[in-house]
Amino acid sequence: MTRNRPDVVAFDVMETLLDLAPVRAALEEAGQPGSLLPTVFARTLQTGFAGVAVGSWAPFRATFDSALAQLTDLSEAQRSQVADAFAETFPHPDVEPVLRRLASAGVRVVTLSHGTPGVAEAALERGGVRALVERSLSSELVQVWKPAREVYLWAAGVCHVEPQQLALVAAHGWDVHGAQRAGLTGAWFPRGERVYPAVYDPPHVEAGDLAAAVDALLALPVR
Template sequence: MPEPEFDVVVFDVLGTLVDEPAGIRAGIRELDPTLDASRVEQLLSLWQQHIDREQRRILDGVRSYLSSDVLDLEAARLVADAAGVDDPTAVAALALSSRRLPPWPDTVAGLARLAERFPLIGLSNASRTSLLGLNAHAGLRWHQALSAEEARTYKPDPAVYQLAVTVSGLPPERLLMVAAHAWDLRGAQGLGMRTAYVGRPVGDPPTSSDGFDLHADDLTGLADQLHHA
């Protein structure tokens, strides 16, 4: 079997390996079990919009760096206020729902299969503490898990991808970045990493102008492609 053109596989976590909206949605339901499905989705959108907006403000230099734990707590307070819940204990529990995200059905087996052949690195915008919790909850297998907190910024800042390159001790073109978000893969490409898009219902699909190295419907399909590389 010919050797693949890379030596290390780097994975995005949120959305790619775990169903982030499902975990937050479950936390919102626990906050107020009387909410109907439509209201839960509205509150989920409020959470997501806050996280996206504040990470962008940090990337743009408008706001000083804050870890994902702080942003999650801010989002939880916004959601609780909108739901009419003012119990601090309930707000804190909602904030921690970001650490209780279910894996996609193919994730655990797919990682185990890929780990038989490649060193695996998780590279996430989640904080170190949050990453520890969600890795344990979802049963994710890594040889190394890296948080953007180490770079005090968020993807797609090149400094975050550089964390994986530095840890690997290899040139960036020897690393394959796997994500369900085209914006994430574009960021990795900017540093010279190889890229693989994996389709997820909550991802950011490629556009016609994207040129990623690999495309797969799930981790099983990706493992099949890499097995025959």
């Protein structure tokens, strides 16, 4: 199927748009190595995905706390302080230019996360770019984690577009794979992942960085 230029671009939030440095710093302040964060984050996703697979659900914060409890000996209070640091995250430097590029092109922008509602909005506000994002969507509202098909179809419905009119940009291959399986246009670029997983459907757009991913979407033929 030929992919067309999207009417709406949805961005994944954690790592794709937001720098998790404050969370890493909070881990270090609690006496844990900052290098542990990718493992904790991966365990958080694993726990959330497993819940979806068996038909259960838990919010991101509770799932992150569970991962910390599994991988560290931090107290409940210490784990809570680490989780609080998500409220201090901020956009990567390359985010503002691409949001302005999409706004100039007349393409609507939303965020799509399974994170705690309000985190993305607050971070975008700190970065001075909240006005460039139409709305921030959290799948906590439908109690399903990405990459479940329902999340992407829900996002398309909220944006009042057909799935093929919505694109998802993410630095996580599993997210792009899920979006494409739901009928969206997927765009992947490396942030934490070195390569796109070969076991997934190839991404519709694969680029070397965030700006190139957005430029490639804008270069698709207009419907």
